[in-house]
Amino acid sequence: MHHQGISLDVLLDIYTCVLRIRRFEEEVSRLFRQGQLPGFVHLYIGEEAVAAGVCATLTDEDTIISTHRGHGHVIAKGGDIKRMMAELFGKASGYNKGKGGSMHIADFDIGMLGAIGIVGGGIPIAVGAGLSAWYQDSERVSVCFFGDGAANEGSFHESLNLASALNLPVVFVCENNQYGEFTPAARAMNICDIADRAAGYGIPGLVADGADALEMYRVARTAAQRARDGDGPTLIEAKTHRRGSHAEGEEAFLAGQTYRSEEELAAAWAKDPLLLLHTYIGEQNLLPAEQLETLDADITQSVREAVDAARNSPDPKVESVFEDLWV
Amino acid sequence: MHHQGISLDVLLDIYTCVLRIRRFEEEVSRLFRQGQLPGFVHLYIGEEAVAAGVCATLTDEDTIISTHRGHGHVIAKGGDIKRMMAELFGKASGYNKGKGGSMHIADFDIGMLGAIGIVGGGIPIAVGAGLSAWYQDSERVSVCFFGDGAANEGSFHESLNLASALNLPVVFVCENNQYGEFTPAARAMNICDIADRAAGYGIPGLVADGADALEMYRVARTAAQRARDGDGPTLIEAKTHRRGSHAEGEEAFLAGQTYRSEEELAAAWAKDPLLLLHTYIGEQNLLPAEQLETLDADITQSVREAVDAARNSPDPKVESVFEDLWV
Amino acid sequence: MPRKTYVAAIQEALSEEMRRDPRVFLIGEDVRIGVFPSTRGLHAEFGDKRVIDTPISELAVAGAGIGAAVTGLRPVVDLMFGTFLYLAFDQIANQAGAMRYMYGGQTKVPLVFMAQNGAGSSAGHHHSQAVHQFFMNMPQIKVILPSTPGDGKGLLKSAIRDDNPVLFLHSLSLGGKRGDVPAEEYLIPIGLADVKRAGGDVTICAAGPTVYTALDAADALAAEGIEAEVIDLRSLSPWDKQAVLDSVAKTGRFVAVDESFPTCSAASEWAATVAAEAFHHLRAPVQRVTNKDVPMPFSPTLEKAVLPSAEDVIAAVRRTLA
Amino acid sequence: MPRKTYVAAIQEALSEEMRRDPRVFLIGEDVRIGVFPSTRGLHAEFGDKRVIDTPISELAVAGAGIGAAVTGLRPVVDLMFGTFLYLAFDQIANQAGAMRYMYGGQTKVPLVFMAQNGAGSSAGHHHSQAVHQFFMNMPQIKVILPSTPGDGKGLLKSAIRDDNPVLFLHSLSLGGKRGDVPAEEYLIPIGLADVKRAGGDVTICAAGPTVYTALDAADALAAEGIEAEVIDLRSLSPWDKQAVLDSVAKTGRFVAVDESFPTCSAASEWAATVAAEAFHHLRAPVQRVTNKDVPMPFSPTLEKAVLPSAEDVIAAVRRTLA
Numbered sequence A, B: 001m002h003h004q005g006i007s008l009d010v011l012l013d014i015y016t017c018v019l020r021i022r023r024f025e026e027e028v029s030r031l032f033r034q035g036q037l038p039g040f041v042h043l044y045i046g047e048e049a050v051a052a053g054v055c056a057t058l059t060d061e062d063t064i065i066s067t068h069r070g071h072g073h074v075i076a077k078g079g080d081i082k083r084m085m086a087e088l089f090g091k092a093s094g095y096n097k098g099k100g101g102s103m104h105i106a107d108f109d110i111g112m113l114g115a116i117g118i119v120g121g122g123i124p125i126a127v128g129a130g131l132s133a134w135y136q137d138s139e140r141v142s143v144c145f146f147g148d149g150a151a152n153e154g155s156f157h158e159s160l161n162l163a164s165a166l167n168l169p170v171v172f173v174c175e176n177n178q179y180g181e182f183t184p185a186a187r188a189m190n191i192c193d194i195a196d197r198a199a200g201y202g203i204p205g206l207v208a209d210g211a212d213a214l215e216m217y218r219v220a221r222t223a224a225q226r227a228r229d230g231d232g233p234t235l236i237e238a239k240t241h242r243r244g245s246h247a248e249g250e251e252a253f254l255a256g257q258t259y260r261s262e263e264e265l266a267a268a269w270a271k272d273p274l275l276l277l278h279t280y281i282g283e284q285n286l287l288p289a290e291q292l293e294t295l296d297a298d299i300t301q302s303v304r305e306a307v308d309a310a311r312n313s314p315d316p317k318v319e320s321v322f323e324d325l326w327v
Numbered sequence C, D: 001m002p003r004k005t006y007v008a009a010i011q012e013a014l015s016e017e018m019r020r021d022p023r024v025f026l027i028g029e030d031v032r033i034g035v036f037p038s039t040r041g042l043h044a045e046f047g048d049k050r051v052i053d054t055p056i057s058e059l060a061v062a063g064a065g066i067g068a069a070v071t072g073l074r075p076v077v078d079l080m081f082g083t084f085l086y087l088a089f090d091q092i093a094n095q096a097g098a099m100r101y102m103y104g105g106q107t108k109v110p111l112v113f114m115a116q117n118g119a120g121s122s123a124g125h126h127h128s129q130a131v132h133q134f135f136m137n138m139p140q141i142k143v144i145l146p147s148t149p150g151d152g153k154g155l156l157k158s159a160i161r162d163d164n165p166v167l168f169l170h171s172l173s174l175g176g177k178r179g180d181v182p183a184e185e186y187l188i189p190i191g192l193a194d195v196k197r198a199g200g201d202v203t204i205c206a207a208g209p210t211v212y213t214a215l216d217a218a219d220a221l222a223a224e225g226i227e228a229e230v231i232d233l234r235s236l237s238p239w240d241k242q243a244v245l246d247s248v249a250k251t252g253r254f255v256a257v258d259e260s261f262p263t264c265s266a267a268s269e270w271a272a273t274v275a276a277e278a279f280h281h282l283r284a285p286v287q288r289v290t291n292k293d294v295p296m297p298f299s300p301t302l303e304k305a306v307l308p309s310a311e312d313v314i315a316a317v318r319r320t321l322a
Ligand SMILES: Cc1ncc(C[n+]2csc(CCOP(=O)(O)OP(=O)(O)O)c2C)c(N)n1
Pocket: A042, A068, A069, A117, A118, A119, A120, A146, A147, A148, A149, A150, A151, A175, A177, A179, A180, A181, A246, D029, D056, D058, D080, D084, D087
């Protein structure tokens, strides 16, 4: 890990982002276990450095598309954890007025074009956002997050090829956390690096350490710049690990079965993106320890406030089912 | 061109096949222009060496799946041109009793599992035929023909990856005739060799000269053997050219527009697979010229007979619309 | 009034709207050359940027349209044949057809999907299916199936100006049909039916090619003194229920004629609605005339036998009078 | 009789049929571990070859099932959620659902597609749609949606033994529901309805979760002396039209209750059929109770408001009695 070419401001932003995602997701996990959240939640713990590093290279004009595991992307793009938390509770004050839930959070005002619950379903839409940028002669970049599992969907293939054929400003970020649900990537494909698929579309394919937020930042910056320069799309594969369940409460699905070993999990924790960054900042004396502690306390507090606000928000009115249908 | 490792019998079979496809398609072209055939026909002229070379490596147990441009595949797999011609006329004596037509010809008795009018639609089905062979511990190989255009469909990606993940005996044969309808492959993808995509699935990808039936045979034999040996799928890209219309009568679609140059067409004709093989056989003195001439006359005659028989066959009975629905 | 073909009218709608609004563009397979004349000539006028050829990748192309629509453009996505929509079904049903609602009204999806619908060219099952019934089921997509050049033009222009996703289906079998197309600019509102023939004895509801089947049947019936009212719905979702109910209130008899497989078809919807909401006016059972319930065969003889015919409609009308 | 959950009964059908016939195998995403308990434990018994985990590739997996079916096997393809069928729509509609016919009867496609149908777990639009109506439209596919563990087991076993493609839908909201499952081997024929409650005043037709909605409504109505007959169709295509018509002949009143978006729904089909074929028995307009016509929202409050409720059914029954 190193921060060459990265300003202290940016570093602090990235660190803040990683931490905010972590604290948010930890709270969501608790809430889910307490039976307070409806539906399914898929947490981003262990993968925070990917969204944090990538989104730190983007402006508010740039857009992202997310997945079922989307809370981290929303936060990294600058989303409001209050409105997100309220949405997880299904409340009227949520981002989607309770109509979306965990798998469908969007904030169009900050270029977060939505999470998509269909695996791979967001990739073509990101190509379209890139097409817009190209059409409008804008410097906007369209970033698409998706998993290793999604890389086996037809939408992945068609989308990367389409973006390449039209030379669009899209950055495809594959979060290879080694599993699609309970199926290891190694069983779902006979290649080590998904980035190798980029060659099949004539675009660059880069592997990055998804535990290293600073590396993610540098790689994404290169890809985003390439896109802005009119040189077309890039595929970035972030090697990462999800620390918890596929979906919270996966124990119920597993019913005593296991799909990854304790050693594997321990090895993954050893590369905890939050810890790595925290340690690096400490070792390099980049920011005072007290500042980091205050930051953590503030974030933890804001998450708590988000929960309180969400809990105290009203349910959507039944009549609102008929709203938001037609323009 | 050379025939090392290929017996004279096989060589003659291949030549016969190329010639039969050519004469069949020439006749179909005439019939279509005369307004005698309903629907659309997509001819295989210029691409004969691909099906002929590949199918010469297969047994009756092995299966193939074909496309909208499927007549050549049927003939190469040993199909009956009488029943095919009758089907093109929509007659009751046709392969499909008039229910399929040019884009849907099948002969399950000889392992021709059907032509599919949806671009890329046959690729997953071929994976399934390979899955059967594997499941049944059979030495059967499943071969799938499809175009360069189809290689941009999601089905291509998912199918190659699935066959690789399950290590199935499938040979994917991409007939890269440089165009999908009127769109050049070079505009639809930013790579030169579709075979390069194989690396993205961890399987071999081979480029072969689709004008050279003997090279097609050798490459396909290697791939088929690999499949039979339990070593999994292969992607073969045959570089080829379609000489005529995308679909017969494309002038109507083009309405005076052009999409490929005279030079390009002339260059393609200069690599006519029939002529190349004919010349090679002559130069090498492999078969007497009279034999080749008799063969041509016989084939031409059999095509004519197929046309006569088809013309004189009855239309399907109207009641037959309700047949062949449920088992 | 100038007479134009159905496809020429569609082309005219596209070119006029592209001229009017620089955010409107066309994307799809071979839209430059124009596999259907509906897109021909547009590339010459509007160039590579606004008439975009794509790889054969229906899912990604549909999704790209959606992404462009939510970021400020107004795409027309040409998916060629109705059956090719099956490959883009997820993007249409799960994404375009729900996004605005799912995201709590944060966005709009001003997008037209365009495709040819139905059979009639002996191309076999894969190129000969009507697909409108699937998309009518989706709560947040509008569906159009015009029967005349004039309606086609006016409705496509409305579709392009609509801020919601619209599926504009045009019938291959009507491509060469000629009809009046006003020279001056006009729009036809989505959701408004057109009574193509007035009559007091029976209401026949149709759309696209079955409008002509119904009109042929009506002509034959008129010779016997039976006057059928033929309602061309033009828009299938939303559809002009009131026009149909009003007509049934007058005639007391109802026949739905729909080119599609019978079960859960548009005809089922129309018949069920009439039976629910005009029940007390009905003097005879509602009738449905659709494809026979089999995949679409290739042979012209069989294809004709499967499609709804004027004879089928006449027989259905007779059943309402029995 | 042993009592089992709905998903356990499905699992039992799978394991019994896999034991009986070595050509039967299961393929899909995470079928080894079993995302739904319906496939859990099968891998332990049958191993890698007969319980095949796949990449997340619905289109290819569905197509691979088809290819295996036409070459001698009897696949059960688990596509997990109904909405994921959208990604495999082409393979189902164009291929499995037409192949035998298109190829003139040369082949058969003995294949079961399996997926969870409908809403009820607050998972949002992408995981909460009923899809049966789409597949009912296809002429060469059978569609099943059982409401009880016993029906689920007997019908799935029939589906696996059927030589035609069958879509077996199971309702997520019923997964944990318990019911009687005979200990001995049995089959339930496809296409046969079951009268879950007898009554002479009104016929309520339902399937899957709406059977319970209908039964709840019937109980409430019985308190007022209104006796509803509740018909559980169980098979949606083919469906037991005669059972419904016979009931309507008796009651003269008809309410269709269907968990799906309203337009071109199964409810539309049932209502249209009754209006066409039992018209002279009808004493009141046919009624449909379906989802409200909006995408499926996430919030439990809103989800509940969108789904058909017993109150909706009661109101519909009252309309038939008005
Ligand atoms: C089209 C589709 N198929 C299957 C699913 C069920 N599903 C939800 S998440 C998931 C795994 C996705 O794996 P990956 O893309 O690697 O993302 P991760 O969950 O690991 O972040 C699956 C199969 C789905 N939501 N959509």
